[in-house]
Amino acid sequence: MPPTVKAAPPARAVPPAKPMSPAKALPPAKPSPPVRAAPPHRLGDYPLSRSNYAAIDLGTNNCRLLIARPSDEGFVVVDAFSRIVRLGEGLAATGRLSEAAIDRAISALSVCAGKLRRRRVTLARSVATEACRRAANGNDFVARVYDETGIKLDIISAREEARLAVLGSHNLLEAGDGPAMIFDIGGGSTELVLLDTDGEAPRILDWHSAPWGVVSLSESIAGTSAEDPVTRADAYKAMRERVAEALSSFAPRLPGGTALRMLGTSGTVTTLASVHLDLPRYDRASIDGLVMSTDMLRDIAERLAGMSLSERASLACIGPERADLVVAGCAILEGILDVWPAEQLSVADRGIREGILRSLMHGSASLPQAVQHSA
Numbered sequence: 001m002p003p004t005v006k007a008a009p010p011a012r013a014v015p016p017a018k019p020m021s022p023a024k025a026l027p028p029a030k031p032s033p034p035v036r037a038a039p040p041h042r043l044g045d046y047p048l049s050r051s052n053y054a055a056i057d058l059g060t061n062n063c064r065l066l067i068a069r070p071s072d073e074g075f076v077v078v079d080a081f082s083r084i085v086r087l088g089e090g091l092a093a094t095g096r097l098s099e100a101a102i103d104r105a106i107s108a109l110s111v112c113a114g115k116l117r118r119r120r121v122t123l124a125r126s127v128a129t130e131a132c133r134r135a136a137n138g139n140d141f142v143a144r145v146y147d148e149t150g151i152k153l154d155i156i157s158a159r160e161e162a163r164l165a166v167l168g169s170h171n172l173l174e175a176g177d178g179p180a181m182i183f184d185i186g187g188g189s190t191e192l193v194l195l196d197t198d199g200e201a202p203r204i205l206d207w208h209s210a211p212w213g214v215v216s217l218s219e220s221i222a223g224t225s226a227e228d229p230v231t232r233a234d235a236y237k238a239m240r241e242r243v244a245e246a247l248s249s250f251a252p253r254l255p256g257g258t259a260l261r262m263l264g265t266s267g268t269v270t271t272l273a274s275v276h277l278d279l280p281r282y283d284r285a286s287i288d289g290l291v292m293s294t295d296m297l298r299d300i301a302e303r304l305a306g307m308s309l310s311e312r313a314s315l316a317c318i319g320p321e322r323a324d325l326v327v328a329g330c331a332i333l334e335g336i337l338d339v340w341p342a343e344q345l346s347v348a349d350r351g352i353r354e355g356i357l358r359s360l361m362h363g364s365a366s367l368p369q370a371v372q373h374s375a
Contacts, residue, residue, distance in 0.1 A: 052078055052119050055356035056112055056126035058153060060088035060187025060215050061325070062267070063108035066353040067119050070361050079115050083108040084321050088131035088188045088215045097135045105141075106148055113149040125356045128153045129161050130188030130213065158209035161352065162191040168354030169265045170195065170202050172289050172346050176261050179205060181254075181340045184351055185266035185332050187215040192250060192336065208250035210332075212243060214268065217328040224327040225309040236305040239328060243335030251339040260342035262294075265351040267322075268329030272300050273347045274317035282317055288349040294337050297345060301330035 053075075054067045064082045068075040085104040087097060116124060132138035132155045142153045156164075165184040173180050173195075183192045190213055194206040218224070221242065223235030273287050276296060304312060305327050313323035 051122040053357055053360045054116055054119070054121040054124035055353040055360070056109070056124070056151065056153075057352040057356070058085075058087065058105060058109070058126070058128045058132070060091075060129065060131040060189075060213055061086055062187065063087075063105060063112070064353055065112040065115060066357060067115060067121060068357050075357060075361060079119055081108075081112060081115060083111070086187075086215065088134075088213075090219070091131055091135055091188070092216055092219045095135065096137045097131065097141050102141055102144070106145060109145055109149045109151050113151055116151075123360050124151075125360060126151050126153050127156045127161075127164075127352065127356065129156060129352075130158070130186060130216075133158070134188065158189060158191060159207065161186075162193045162207045162209065163204065164355030164359070165191060165265050165351040166193050166195065166202065166204065166355070167358055168351045168356070169263060169348040170197075172348045172350070173197065173202075173263050174261050174291065174344070174346055176259055178257055178259060178261075179255055180261035180263070181336075181342070182263045182265065183336055185264070185268045185329050185336075186213040188213040189216070190246075190266075190332050190336075192247075192340075194254065206250075206253055208247070208253075210243070210246040210250075212246055212328075212332060214325040214328045214332070217242065217331065218325050221328075224305065225324050227308060229306065229308075232306065232308075236327060236331060239331035240334060243332050244338065247335055247339050254339060260340060261346075262340060262342040262344070263346045263348055264333070265348045266329070268326065268333055269297075269345065269347050270349050271318060271322065271326055271329070272297055272304075272333070275300050275304070275315060279317050284349045287347055290347045292345050292347060294342055294345050298334060298337065301334055305330055 052067055052069050054065065057064045061084060062082060063085045065080060066077060067079040068077050085101065085108050087101045087105045089101050090098050128138070128142065132141060132153070135141065138155060142155065146152050162184070166182050169182060173182070177198065180195045180197055181192060182195060183190065190210040192208045192210070193204055196203045196205050212220070217239055221235055221238050223231045224239070226232050226235070270282075270287050273290050273292060274282055276292060277286060279286065309323050312318050312326060313320040318326055
């Protein structure tokens with residue numbers, strides 16, 4: 001779970017997805033609060049280079065914004081924002097989004113709305129995922145967000161969430177033959193996608209949404225932050241068992257092989273990569289595209305699970321905000337490696353937001369040509 005990203009133009013160009021027909025752009029609207037994030041559609045008459053596009057991903061744990069403009073290399077980031085909001089905190093116990101969590105999310109989304117205005121965003125799409133899918137008051141929350149910030153959230157399905165994550169990150173998969181796996185460990189759920197990459201564009205062969213993410217699993221099984229190391233070990237073992245059960249229906253559908261390729265897009269894998277590099281602070285340039293051995297990842301996961309809460313919090317690239325959740329992410333990661341035992345993992349600091357941007361920039365927000373499900 002990387003920390004808040006500050007705008008730092010000029011940013012690095014993101015590699016392009018497979019070619020799609022370009023769209024046109026409307027003239028930028030005059031900024032006037034509140035911002036109304038327009039529904040996705042084709043753009044008007046300005047050249048793409050003059051248009052700013054935005055994607056907001058409101059997850060169970062984080063609120064993330066990315067604003068970019070198209071370039072020959074794909075797109076260039078204009079502005080970005082990330083904040084831990086823990087929207088799903090307490091959801092497992094009550095079935096509802098709490099008032100405190102709603103207030104945190106709306107505060108973060110208000111920052112996003114201000115950036116949309118200042119950057120004169122031409123077209124935006126804002127999505128909400130597992131927390132809003134599960135919450136009994138999810139639709140009420142969406143209505144309140146629109147009233148208070150002008151941002152219209154779209155509660156997307158787990159299938160659409162997986163597709164967008166693949167669209168935004170598949171370029172970082174290692175070259176090779178046979179199927180590959182892309183996964184995204186979220187706050188409330190984990191999406192796993194089996195891809196066929198033999199054709200011109202990747203094709204989704206199968207996918208699975210496990211009902212555990214770093215927030216939901218942490219709240220389900222207590223003890224990973226206990227002072228007693230035996231209690232911590234027992235809690236981690238229980239987490240591993242729960243993840244294995246959640247993946248048990250997907251595992252038999254996965255093909256075997258020796259040259260298995262894997263890409264992780266989640267905050268868990270970027271955090272473990274930061275620990276591996278012993279970074280004094282999070283550095284996207286060092287993480288995005290890094291390839292690590294899965295043995296090394298398992299070793300880091302076991303070490304973090306064995307640490308006390310204060311020991312994890314003392315690590316610069318984890319800190320107190322993530323120290324209590326990272327162990328659940330480690331348990332989920334190890335469960336994924338159990339069913340897809342690749343020797344290496346490619347790490348991506350990109351996913352849903354980049355997938356949304358690629359969709360918007362190429363004129364299709366619902367089913368872009370670059371990533372499709374098999375029939």
